[in-house]
Amino acid sequence: MATMVQAVRLALHVGETKLGVTDIFGEDVGPPLGGVFTATQGLRTAWNSPLDERGIVGAAMGLAMAGQKPVAEIQFCDYAFNTIDLLKLAGNTLWSSNGDWNVPLVLMTPVGAGIHGSLYHSHSLDAQATRIPGWKIVMPSNPRDAYGLMLSAIQDPNPVMVLIPKALMRVKAAGPDEMIPGEPDDARALGKMIDAPIGQREGWEPEWPETALEFVPIGAAKTVRRGEHVTVVTYGRMVGVAKRAADVLSREDIDVELIDLRSLHPYDWPAIAESVSRTGRAVFVNEDTEITNFGEHLIRRCVEELWDSLRAPPILEAGKHLPGVGLAEPLEAATIPGLGSVTDAIRRCVRQPDRRMGTSRPRRDFAFTWTGEAPVGPFDAYERAFRHR
Amino acid sequence: MHERMVEARSLEERLIRMQRGGDGYFWIGGPGEEAFNVALGLLAKKGQGLDHDYLHLHYRSSATLLAMGADPVDALRQMKSVATDPYSGGRNFCGHYSKREWNVAPITSPIEVQYATAIGTAIAQKRAGGEGITIVQGGDAGTAEGDFASCLVWASRPGFELPMLIIVTNNGWGISTPGHEQHGEQRIADRGKAFGIRTATIDGNDAESAYRGLEDAMRYVRRERKPFLLEAYVSRLYGHSSSSGSNYVESEIDCVTEIEKKLVARGLRTSDECDSLRNEYEQFLLEAAKTVSLEPKPEPASVWEHVFADRDIVGEGARKVPHDNRLWKAPSCTFPTTKASKNGNAS
Numbered sequence: 127m128a129t130m131v132q133a134v135r136l137a138l139h140v141g142e143t144k145l146g147v148t149d150i151f152g153e154d155v156g157p158p159l160g161g162v163f164t165a166t167q168g169l170r171t172a173w174n175s176p177l178d179e180r181g182i183v184g185a186a187m188g189l190a191m192a193g194q195k196p197v198a199e200i201q202f203c204d205y206a207f208n209t210i211d212l213l214k215l216a217g218n219t220l221w222s223s224n225g226d227w228n229v230p231l232v233l234m235t236p237v238g239a240g241i242h243g244s245l246y247h248s249h250s251l252d253a254q255a256t257r258i259p260g261w262k263i264v265m266p267s268n269p270r271d272a273y274g275l276m277l278s279a280i281q282d283p284n285p286v287m288v289l290i291p292k293a294l295m296r297v298k299a300a301g302p303d304e305m306i307p308g309e310p311d312d313a314r315a316l317g318k319m320i321d322a323p324i325g326q327r328e329g330w331e332p333e334w335p336e337t338a339l340e341f342v343p344i345g346a347a348k349t350v351r352r353g354e355h356v357t358v359v360t361y362g363r364m365v366g367v368a369k370r371a372a373d374v375l376s377r378e379d380i381d382v383e384l385i386d387l388r389s390l391h392p393y394d395w396p397a398i399a400e401s402v403s404r405t406g407r408a409v410f411v412n413e414d415t416e417i418t419n420f421g422e423h424l425i426r427r428c429v430e431e432l433w434d435s436l437r438a439p440p441i442l443e444a445g446k447h448l449p450g451v452g453l454a455e456p457l458e459a460a461t462i463p464g465l466g467s468v469t470d471a472i473r474r475c476v477r478q479p480d481r482r483m484g485t486s487r488p489r490r491d492f493a494f495t496w497t498g499e500a501p502v503g504p505f506d507a508y509e510r511a512f513r514h515r
Numbered sequence: 516m517h518e519r520m521v522e523a524r525s526l527e528e529r530l531i532r533m534q535r536g537g538d539g540y541f542w543i544g545g546p547g548e549e550a551f552n553v554a555l556g557l558l559a560k561k562g563q564g565l566d567h568d569y570l571h572l573h574y575r576s577s578a579t580l581l582a583m584g585a586d587p588v589d590a591l592r593q594m595k596s597v598a599t600d601p602y603s604g605g606r607n608f609c610g611h612y613s614k615r616e617w618n619v620a621p622i623t624s625p626i627e628v629q630y631a632t633a634i635g636t637a638i639a640q641k642r643a644g645g646e647g648i649t650i651v652q653g654g655d656a657g658t659a660e661g662d663f664a665s666c667l668v669w670a671s672r673p674g675f676e677l678p679m680l681i682i683v684t685n686n687g688w689g690i691s692t693p694g695h696e697q698h699g700e701q702r703i704a705d706r707g708k709a710f711g712i713r714t715a716t717i718d719g720n721d722a723e724s725a726y727r728g729l730e731d732a733m734r735y736v737r738r739e740r741k742p743f744l745l746e747a748y749v750s751r752l753y754g755h756s757s758s759s760g761s762n763y764v765e766s767e768i769d770c771v772t773e774i775e776k777k778l779v780a781r782g783l784r785t786s787d788e789c790d791s792l793r794n795e796y797e798q799f800l801l802e803a804a805k806t807v808s809l810e811p812k813p814e815p816a817s818v819w820e821h822v823f824a825d826r827d828i829v830g831e832g833a834r835k836v837p838h839d840n841r842l843w844k845a846p847s848c849t850f851p852t853t854k855a856s857k858n859g860n861a862s
Contacts, residue, residue: 188635224604
């Protein structure tokens with residue numbers, strides 16, 4: 127039973143043995159460490175680059191141009207920000223050259239909070255990544271999807287970004303359906319086969335299990351849970367949080383439909399539209415900062431295209447628009463969505479009066495929103511600050 | 516070599532005239548760099564794939580493309596941004612070439628990114644062995660960018676030196692900023708020394724020394740599979756771009772005049788022959804520009820082409836809606852009768 131980081135490693139092994147991957151590189155990606163999260167341990171084509179993110183992205187582009195199949199890693203997405211114009215270049219190369227050159231490269235990078243990574247190991251890249259046309263962007267929520275999405279990313283003829291939720295790296299599959307076909311059932315057995323021993327790594331060779339070529343198509347969402355009352359659209363680490371929220375709410379007779387988007391671009395609009403038209407209510411959850419958030423785009427589209435079927439305003443539950451994620455646990459919890467705030471957002475959405483009823487209900491119906499923990503609306507903090515100035 | 520230089524100069528001057536005459540939005544190019552750029556194009560090992568040279572050029576490189584055999588009319592098409600522009604389909608400025616068939620990477624407007632992407636083709640060629648090398652070229656001002664440093668660092672890693680010819684064409688200016696106010700180093704080429712990279716500085720205005728300098732540098736890179744940093748002093752005859760007026764700068768050395776003086780002095784050409792060659796190209800390009808201006812503009816819907824390589828879709832995330840404002844109609848002001856409000860209590 128693989129963890130997500132082992133799943134990525136298994137996919138990269140399949141990539142370099144069956145799908146033509148020529149280079150897996152980045153900072154500390156090669157031996158002896160095999161990546162700061164060990165995602166690249168024991169891989170034949172893994173090598174260490176200089177500490178230079180622009181060089182890494184540039185080299186990946188050049189390798190792709192030279193007919194190679196590179197998988198480059200930015201150690202933390204927090205350090206991808208100084209490569210934005212090269213990412214833009216990778217995204218526009220095919221278009222600007224009128225179809226002459228494509229750059230089939232994979233860029234993988236850990237994203238998101240939840241590991242007490244403070245200001246520079248907690249960023250999300252969703253908004254920035256989806257702002258760069260020409261890229262395909264995927265983000266898995268479990269080991270099997272991480273494996274399948276990585277294989278699809280490797281096979282894709284375009285630049286593909288694989289965003290890996292940091293906090294899920296060490297999380298095992300939740301059940302047999304999240305396991306990679308062909309991997310050993312026993313987590314300890316798999317670890318013995320493919321995890322480098324601590325300390326003594328010289329002469330160590332991994333023993334790779336024969337895993338299936340199972341692709342998760344880019345652009346296809348997965349409905350994790352069927353429900354009638356509200357659609358929750360999320361991805362990455364927030365899928366697990368939303369699942370738990372749905373469990374909590376099922377005890378209140380609230381039936382949540384949960385969509386794991388898996389691909390941020392191209393994204394599965396038909397899946398969202400079908401579900402939201404049916405439930406009439408939508409909550410979008412992610413941990414990126416809320417202003418100019420990718421979820422906002424999805425809300426805009428829901429409002430524009432599904433207006434008639436909406437019973438209540440869609441809600442965005444996202445990270446607070448703050449300059450960083452604080453190190454102390456209460457600060458981190460107050461900044462990014464958690465079980466409490468996600469549950470609350472879904473409950474708030476469900477308890478909104480159905481606007482299609484056509485009656486004007488008293489405003490106090492909205493008082494239902496004030497449940498559980500104190501609402502830390504992103505603007506409340508600002509408003510308080512300005513009011514008392 | 517002389518003929519290609521004359522062709523390149525005539526092309527740039529035609530492009531400038533087109534831009535001034537409203538047949539293009541912006542001009543940028545390399546008049547003044549012909550001696551060096553033609554030599555580069557003639558010496559490059561032209562073709563596709565690892566055995567040939569990869570060229571990561573900049574927007575002053577039209578002479579290199581012409582020396583490799585490019586059709587000058589295609590450059591006019593890009594200036595006029597017509598659908599027949601083979602390099603960008605009417606999407607990019609003039610001088611922004613792309614030719615996969617000859618390993619010419621798409622030329623970009625940012626002045627330094629090619630130094631980063633060139634690393635990748637050079638890594639592939641290092642591994643492949645053979646004779647193919649990576650050639651990357653930029654201007655002196657762009658060496659202030661981190662990507663130039665990236666290029667030096669990656670090219671010189673001990674035991675994995677890259678077969679890269681790193682070129683800086685130094686025209687002494689960064690738009691309007693004089694180079695001597697910006698560079699503390701005596702010569703930009705000296706920066707290679709700290710990395711153990713072999714370097715040379717040459718007079719890029721002199722066709723013979725440009726050719727010889729490039730030939731020596733290339734021979735070293737091809738055989739040794741190691742980097743070489745070559746700094747060539749060149750002129751900038753018409754300023755930075757149309758944004759700085761694109762007027763002829765009398766005080767700069769003109770490499771075409773220089774080669775013609777030499778040819779005449781050595782009895783290889785008469786000045787009349789030089790003049791008529793120039794006239795021929797000018798006339799040809801004038802006629803070609805007229806033809807090109809009648810060619811169709813790109814279809815608005817072509818903006819959606821080549822977003823992704825696997826198919827011409829942009830994904831569900833972005834819709835194919837006409838972006839032509841003339842097609843946009845003001846929405847009617849009547850309230851839409853929705854199914855919900857008709858049914859009243861529908862839930």
